[in-house]
Amino acid sequence: MRSGPPVRDALAAATDALQAAGCETPRLDAELLVAAALGTDRGRLVLDAERPISPTASRTLMEWIRRRARREPVAYILGRKGFRRIELLVDRRVLIPRPETELLVELAGELAPEGAAVHEVGTGSGAVALALAEERPDLHVSASDASAEAVAVALINRERTNVEVEIEVAVDLPSARRGVDLVLANLPYVRAGDWAGLAPEITGFEPRSALVAGEDGLDAIRGLIASSEAGMLVALEHGSEQGPAVRALLEDPRTAPDLAGRDRVTVGRVG
Ligand SMILES: C[S@@+](CC[C@H](N)C(=O)[O-])C[C@H]1O[C@@H](n2cnc3c(N)ncnc32)[C@H](O)[C@@H]1O
Numbered sequence: 001m002r003s004g005p006p007v008r009d010a011l012a013a014a015t016d017a018l019q020a021a022g023c024e025t026p027r028l029d030a031e032l033l034v035a036a037a038l039g040t041d042r043g044r045l046v047l048d049a050e051r052p053i054s055p056t057a058s059r060t061l062m063e064w065i066r067r068r069a070r071r072e073p074v075a076y077i078l079g080r081k082g083f084r085r086i087e088l089l090v091d092r093r094v095l096i097p098r099p100e101t102e103l104l105v106e107l108a109g110e111l112a113p114e115g116a117a118v119h120e121v122g123t124g125s126g127a128v129a130l131a132l133a134e135e136r137p138d139l140h141v142s143a144s145d146a147s148a149e150a151v152a153v154a155l156i157n158r159e160r161t162n163v164e165v166e167i168e169v170a171v172d173l174p175s176a177r178r179g180v181d182l183v184l185a186n187l188p189y190v191r192a193g194d195w196a197g198l199a200p201e202i203t204g205f206e207p208r209s210a211l212v213a214g215e216d217g218l219d220a221i222r223g224l225i226a227s228s229e230a231g232m233l234v235a236l237e238h239g240s241e242q243g244p245a246v247r248a249l250l251e252d253p254r255t256a257p258d259l260a261g262r263d264r265v266t267v268g269r270v271g
Contacts, residue, residue, distance in 0.1 A: 036078050
């Protein structure tokens with residue numbers, strides 16, 4: 001059986017192809033795809049630089065590079081994304097969990113007292129609820145999403161991560177969860193007019209309904225607040241320019257910045 005090119009050459013060719021296609025991080029993407037095609041991790045690529053790639057792995061890699069060059073996100077190509085300490089199945093039914101959303105899990109961990117009931121609205125892949133339940137087994141975590149397709153993915157991820165989270169299909173806060181101690185949400189917050197200007201990885205592949213929320217981007221957040229009872233503690237992720245608008249919707253609000261120092265999650269009580 002003929003062997004394919006060595007890892008070093010495959011990496012160089014993949015990087016060039018992705019750069020030419022306009023990908024923002026061509027070398028990183030190439031490393032992730034080459035490593036996955038070889039069934040290894042990125043760290044080993046330097047050590048394996050001279051190792052020839054098998055014809056099967058080479059064919060898989062070529063197909064993945066072709067898809068990435070059309071700007072499909074790496075996470076959808078590989079069907080997985082790491083978040084906190086868990087790995088999630090992701091596909092086009094759900095938003096790819098973003099690193100900045102880890103802040104919501106961190107804050108929830110700080111805000112929720114021992115044994116508290118926490119509900120996440122708009123769970124998508126289940127990232128926030130599952131990561132929180134994995135890190136804080138003392139909590140009673142539940143989650144919901146308006147999309148039945150997203151809930152199907154979250155249920156697969158619950159199986160995979162083996163943590164206890166009740167997950168259901170519901171728009172806004174399910175009435176049975178109105179008594180929980182804390183509500184978390186990373187709901188859509190992109191303004192409708194901004195959608196077309198987003199990266200092709202987003203507009204061509206991710207569900208628009210997971211990202212866009214009306215003219216000012218706050219429709220979903222307002223809907224959640226309207227469905228919650230007065231006094232309820234909520235932690236809401238939002239866009240970096242939406243801090244003042246979200247604070248105005250809550251009582252005793254405070255906004256936590258992300259690692260770049262931008263407004264990211266506002267915590268407060270429903271008025
Ligand atoms: C920005 S995505 C976040 C997904 C996940 N929480 C994460 O951080 O990766 C927003 C999610 O909210 C869901 N959603 C949108 N409007 C909703 C609503 N009114 N009630 C419940 N879920 C909603 C979407 O289907 C989508 O899965």
